[in-house]
Amino acid sequence: MGKASKDKRDIYYRKAKEEGWRARSAFKLLQIDEEFNIFEGVKRVVDLCAAPGSWSQVLSRKLYLPAKAAAQDEELPLIVAIDLQPMAAIEGVIQVQGDITSARTADVVIKHFDGCKADLVVCDGAPDVTGLHDMDEFVQAQLILSALTIVSHVLRVGGKFIAKIFRGKDTSLLYCQLKLFFSTVTFAKPKSSRNSSIEAFAVCENYNPPEGFNPTDLHKLLEKAGNPYDDDSDCCSAWLEGPNKIYIPFLACGDLSGYDADQSYPLPKVDSGGTSYQSLEPVQPPIAPPYKTAIEMKKSSNGRKDV
Numbered sequence: 001m002g003k004a005s006k007d008k009r010d011i012y013y014r015k016a017k018e019e020g021w022r023a024r025s026a027f028k029l030l031q032i033d034e035e036f037n038i039f040e041g042v043k044r045v046v047d048l049c050a051a052p053g054s055w056s057q058v059l060s061r062k063l064y065l066p067a068k069a070a071a072q073d074e075e076l077p078l079i080v081a082i083d084l085q086p087m088a089a090i091e092g093v094i095q096v097q098g099d100i101t102s103a104r105t106a107d108v109v110i111k112h113f114d115g116c117k118a119d120l121v122v123c124d125g126a127p128d129v130t131g132l133h134d135m136d137e138f139v140q141a142q143l144i145l146s147a148l149t150i151v152s153h154v155l156r157v158g159g160k161f162i163a164k165i166f167r168g169k170d171t172s173l174l175y176c177q178l179k180l181f182f183s184t185v186t187f188a189k190p191k192s193s194r195n196s197s198i199e200a201f202a203v204c205e206n207y208n209p210p211e212g213f214n215p216t217d218l219h220k221l222l223e224k225a226g227n228p229y230d231d232d233s234d235c236c237s238a239w240l241e242g243p244n245k246i247y248i249p250f251l252a253c254g255d256l257s258g259y260d261a262d263q264s265y266p267l268p269k270v271d272s273g274g275t276s277y278q279s280l281e282p283v284q285p286p287i288a289p290p291y292k293t294a295i296e297m298k299k300s301s302n303g304r305k306d307v
């Protein structure tokens, strides 16, 4: 498909180029703002999974540039953007290249907010999609949990969090997890997001973590910077303790080469010793099975009939 036909077919793609946005995604954040007024009063913001940078451009144009133009003595807005990929510079945006699922990246972001908290965290992160909806939805949810870890360290009480989600059968679980931390959670689909895409955005308002919640517990969800396979049994379950202990994780064990408990398998015709297959007695038969009396009653009634 040529550029011109894409311009014709995708109005947002064309408009993005006309207005100088690096990606059509810019319109998604702008439309979320039109509906939810997310930039009001925002002075500090984190843009997670930011490359190529259209959301950071929106943040710069909406927050940083107007404040700079006003030339007041007030502190200029702080915008920190993170991505695995390098990103060309944007005025007023501090860039961190790293993986948001790693504790090391989270620590770098947290350091930028040393002593003060962010008003808004946005995350447009998406893993490379496989086309397997369940798998894509799961990996996306893991990315959101990593984002939530950073949120729990840097977002002020009352702050907002916007995150891309993939709508699927586990959306309600994600909703409940987010509801633990925010008074209001809305799943929104901006007009510029294609209907054919399962993408939507969680708009989480009024950050209000549960009483007794310790952000460092959630931090343990992140892959460890040094050795992610470190045998620390607390690593994945600690955040489910205390006020967070609401959902019990379910783990399917065993690899696909194992036997399937629901399938029938043919009996071996000859065993390893060369004799034909013989069924073995149970290692320890039940001592007093409840069916024992029934068998005895049946035997004695058969005996009576035989007389």
Ligand code: SAM
Binding pocket: 022, 023, 025, 026, 048, 049, 050, 051, 052, 053, 054, 055, 056, 082, 083, 084, 085, 098, 099, 100, 101, 124, 125, 126, 127, 143
């Ligand atoms: N909001 C961006 C914009 O407006 O230009 C677009 C973001 S793009 C849809 C998704 C981004 O998520 C990619 O740049 C990708 O590198 C990033 N990403 C995916 N997984 C990540 C991770 N674990 N840590 C950091 N960035 C990640």
